[in-house]
Structure formats: C-alpha cells, structure tokens
Amino acid sequence: MSDAPLPTIIQLTPLDPTYRADPHAVLDDLRARCPVRHDPTSGAFVLSRYADVRAVVSDRDLWRDALNAEEGTQARKRVEENYDPSVPRAESTSILTLDDPDHARIRQPLSQALYARVAKFRPEVERIVDEALDRLPSDRPFDLMDLFCVPIPIDVIASILGVDHDRLKEFREWSEGTILGLNPFRTPAQTEVMERCGAALAAYFLETIAARRAEPRDDLISDMVRLQAQGAPLTDTELRINLGALLVGGNLTTTDLIGNAVRLLLLNPGELAKLQADPSLINAAVEEVLRFEGPVDVTGRIASSDTEIGGCPIKTHQSITTFLRAANRDPEVFDDPHSFNITRKHKPHVAFGGGAHICIGAPLARLEAQVALPRLFARFPNLKLADPDAEPQWRTLPFFRGLERLDLVAG
Known part of the structure; x- marks a missing residue:
C-alpha cells in the first residue's frame, strides 16, 4: 500500500497521464487506503x-x-455560472440534474415513450450498423472510432427522433458540437462551438415539436407531443432540453461502449472466441465490458440530511462523488476483478448509476452494442489491431473513458 499523498479530483481524471494510462492503479490504491475521502479541491x-x-x-x-x-x-x-433564478429550474436543466417532483414528472413520460421505441427498434439499429459496416475498408487500416463507433449512436438517436434524411449532416454536426459541454475544461473556442451548436439544436427541436404537433409521424418526438396532448405535464422547453440531454448523454457514452468493447475483445482473443462460438453470450459480454471498462467514471449526489458513509460523517448540502469505475472492480464484490471474463458469474455493476437517476438511455446503449459487436466480427472475422504494441489513444475528457482512435485492419 502506498504512502504517497492521496490524489486530488484532477488526478482522478484522464487529464493526469498516470490515471489516463491506468486508472485502476490509482483507484485501487485509493479504495484500499481511503474509500471515503474528502477532496479539498472539489x-x-x-x-x-x-x-x-x-x-x-x-x-x-x-x-x-x-x-x-x-x-x-x-x-x-x-x-451558478449559468443560473438564472427567474427561470424555472426544469426549464434550465435536464432530468440528469433535476430533483423530484420535476424529475419524476418529466422522466416518466419520456422513459415511457423511449422504452417503447427501443423495444421495437432492433431492425433499424441493424440497418444503421450494416450501413456503417459497408463504409469500412477491407484493404487498408481504418479508424473504427471515426467510421463506426461515432456515427452509429448519432444515427440511431436521429432515427428514433425522426430527423429528416436531408438534415442528418447538420444534426451530426450539432451533436458533435454539443458534446463539448461535457468538458468542464474546454477552451473558449470549444465553448463557442458548443454554444452555436446548442442553439441550432434547440431551434431544431422546437421547430420539430411544432411540426409534429401539426402533423405527427412515427417517431419519438411525435410520441412525446401525443403524451403532452393526453395530459403529460411538461412544456415544450422542458421537452427540448431533455431531448438534447438524451442526445448528448447517449452518443458519447455509447460510442465509447462500442469502442472499448472491440478493443477488449481483440486484446482477449479467448473471450472473443467464446462469443463467436456462442453468440447468445453477447448480452453477458456487453455487461462485462460495462463493468470492466465502462464509459463513465463518476456520478454525483448531494446529502439531503446529515448522514454517515463508511464511518465518515457527511452533513446536509455536502457533495458526494461516486467513482463507478472503482466500484466495478472492487475485489470485495468481483472475483479477480481485473480480468475480462464474459462468462463470469453475474453480479450487478454500477456503470449506469442507479436509483431514480439510473441512466435513461441504458436500454438503447445495450441494444446498440448487442447489435454492433456480433455484426462487426461476423463481417470481419479476422479483425486485428493495426499495431498491437501501440499505446491506446485515450481521450482526456474528464470523467469519461474512451478512445480517440482505434486503428484496425480487416485481417
């Protein structure tokens, strides 16, 4: 056990090269030495x-x-940087950070409509994945992130929302720009791109909500407008904000889920062989990827009363940052936690959080990975890393774990 100073919150992000290279070397030490720790920086x-x-x-x-x-x-x-007390909280932020009663009021109809869509969406996801596969070259190395992992989640959510084909290019650009909002350390230039894309996306959603009210289609926005008409108590602004949050929250994390999964299966050919021999293991394989190399590091809560966690007193209004990544490799819960094993005995991971705020897009993310992985390896059964000895190019986006590039050859 180390006697080095405990890491600050910045040292627990990929901005720190040690953490970026191997977060678990840092998290294992922290969990063993001080599993409940007050961070003076944050x-x-x-x-x-x-x-x-x-x-x-x-x-x-x-x-x-x-x-x-x-x-x-x-x-x-x-x-507080962008807080305006004259604006209702539910019209300035999404269910990602709302509390009840607004959280439950908005989440219930949105989850009802989204989950009904996801339940019948597999054929459309298969079509989108196959289109992405058709773009992959078989005669030269290619970056899987750029050609496969990034476009699939954007195109899937665009299809669910009902984005017109002739506006798909714009929608993709706006989606990429708004994702910059996830980076608390973005540059002024990135903030300008984020704000421009966010404004364009907000205008698009409000325009489309009005259009679907006049002429419904077979898409999620029409579903939500119909629920509003039937009495669901949410405004167009609340709907616009939460459709945007669904887009931002789901695209990057699903991109990383698919990319991390492909890399892990290529680095663990025995596990890939298990999956290829028994395709019914795909659900278990996706859950193991989520446990082993999930896309999200943390989620937060605020103490609503004086409490105690792990013997440590926490007062009302104090902040709590939970490291999902550390929890998912806790040796007290998972046998041999640092091994990637798609047939391990199931124990619930916390990659999607939990409770009232469990990730609303989890069923869609799972579906996309469950479709994309088998179809990728079926199309390219000899897929390989372009350079097995190359260091992985992890992004530096704080509190997320995903690859900048994943260079592969069809084999």
Missing part, C-alpha cells in the same frame, strides 16, 4: 468502494441538483 466526498457507491446511487432521498450543494464547492460553482 469540496466533495469521493467514494470508491462498491458497497458505498451502490448505496449512494440507489438512495432516492439524496439530491442530484448541485444548486443544493454547499457554497464554494466546484459542483455548485459550475451550476
């Missing part, structure tokens, strides 16, 4: 043990909105 309590993380994300009494955090914390400062 002002939050950092949790890294599975039992504590799972209990917190499942606790429906804790707050999600950082406006409830104590003064001076990083979480609250980031929210």
Whole structure:
C-alpha cells in the first residue's frame, strides 16, 4: 500500500497521464487506503468502494441538483455560472440534474415513450450498423472510432427522433458540437462551438415539436407531443432540453461502449472466441465490458440530511462523488476483478448509476452494442489491431473513458 499523498479530483481524471494510462492503479490504491475521502479541491466526498457507491446511487432521498450543494464547492460553482433564478429550474436543466417532483414528472413520460421505441427498434439499429459496416475498408487500416463507433449512436438517436434524411449532416454536426459541454475544461473556442451548436439544436427541436404537433409521424418526438396532448405535464422547453440531454448523454457514452468493447475483445482473443462460438453470450459480454471498462467514471449526489458513509460523517448540502469505475472492480464484490471474463458469474455493476437517476438511455446503449459487436466480427472475422504494441489513444475528457482512435485492419 502506498504512502504517497492521496490524489486530488484532477488526478482522478484522464487529464493526469498516470490515471489516463491506468486508472485502476490509482483507484485501487485509493479504495484500499481511503474509500471515503474528502477532496479539498472539489469540496466533495469521493467514494470508491462498491458497497458505498451502490448505496449512494440507489438512495432516492439524496439530491442530484448541485444548486443544493454547499457554497464554494466546484459542483455548485459550475451550476451558478449559468443560473438564472427567474427561470424555472426544469426549464434550465435536464432530468440528469433535476430533483423530484420535476424529475419524476418529466422522466416518466419520456422513459415511457423511449422504452417503447427501443423495444421495437432492433431492425433499424441493424440497418444503421450494416450501413456503417459497408463504409469500412477491407484493404487498408481504418479508424473504427471515426467510421463506426461515432456515427452509429448519432444515427440511431436521429432515427428514433425522426430527423429528416436531408438534415442528418447538420444534426451530426450539432451533436458533435454539443458534446463539448461535457468538458468542464474546454477552451473558449470549444465553448463557442458548443454554444452555436446548442442553439441550432434547440431551434431544431422546437421547430420539430411544432411540426409534429401539426402533423405527427412515427417517431419519438411525435410520441412525446401525443403524451403532452393526453395530459403529460411538461412544456415544450422542458421537452427540448431533455431531448438534447438524451442526445448528448447517449452518443458519447455509447460510442465509447462500442469502442472499448472491440478493443477488449481483440486484446482477449479467448473471450472473443467464446462469443463467436456462442453468440447468445453477447448480452453477458456487453455487461462485462460495462463493468470492466465502462464509459463513465463518476456520478454525483448531494446529502439531503446529515448522514454517515463508511464511518465518515457527511452533513446536509455536502457533495458526494461516486467513482463507478472503482466500484466495478472492487475485489470485495468481483472475483479477480481485473480480468475480462464474459462468462463470469453475474453480479450487478454500477456503470449506469442507479436509483431514480439510473441512466435513461441504458436500454438503447445495450441494444446498440448487442447489435454492433456480433455484426462487426461476423463481417470481419479476422479483425486485428493495426499495431498491437501501440499505446491506446485515450481521450482526456474528464470523467469519461474512451478512445480517440482505434486503428484496425480487416485481417
């Protein structure tokens, strides 16, 4: 066990090269030495043990909105930068950071409509994946992230929303631009791109909501307009904000889920052979990727009353940052946690969080990975890393784990 200083929150992001190269070397040490730790940089309590993380994300009494955090914390400062007290909270942020009753009021009809769409969407996902596969060259190396992992989630959500084919290029550009909002350390130039794309996307959603109200189609926006007409108590602004959040929250993470999965299967040919011999293992394989190399590092909560976690007292309004990545490799829960094993005995991971705020897009992300992976390896059964000895090119986006590039050859 190390006697080095405990890492700050910045050292627990891929901005730090040590963490970027191997987050678990840092997280294992933190979990062993101080599984509940107050971070002076962010002002939050950092949790890294599975039992504590799972209990917190499942606790429906804790707050999600950082406006409830104590003064001076990083979480609250980031929210206050754009906070206008004259605007209803539900018309300035999405269900990702809303608390009840607004959270439940908006999430219920949105999840109802989304899950009904996902349940019948496999043929469309298969079509989109096959189109992406057709773009992959068989005679030269290619970047799987650029040609396959990035476009599939954007095209899937565009299809669910009902984006017209002739506007798909614009929609892709807006989607890529708004994802910059996930980076708290973006440059002024990136902020300008994010704001421009965000404004264009907001205008598009409001325009489309009005169009679907006049002339419904077979898409999610029409479903939501229909639910509004039937009495679902949400405004067009609330709908626009949450459609945007669905887009931003789902695209990058599903891109990373697929990219991380392909890399892991190529690095573990025995596991890939298991999957190819028994395609029914695909669901278990996706869950193991989520546990082993999930796309998201953390999620946060705010204490709604004085409490205690792991013997550490936490007061009302204090921030809690749960490290999902650390929890998913806790040796107290997962046997041989650092081995990638698609047939391991199932125990629930926390890659999608939990409780009232469990990722609303989880069923869609799972579906996309469950379709994309088998079809990729069926089309290219001899797929290989272009340079097996090359260091992986991990992105530096804080609190996410995904590849900048994944250079492959068809074999």
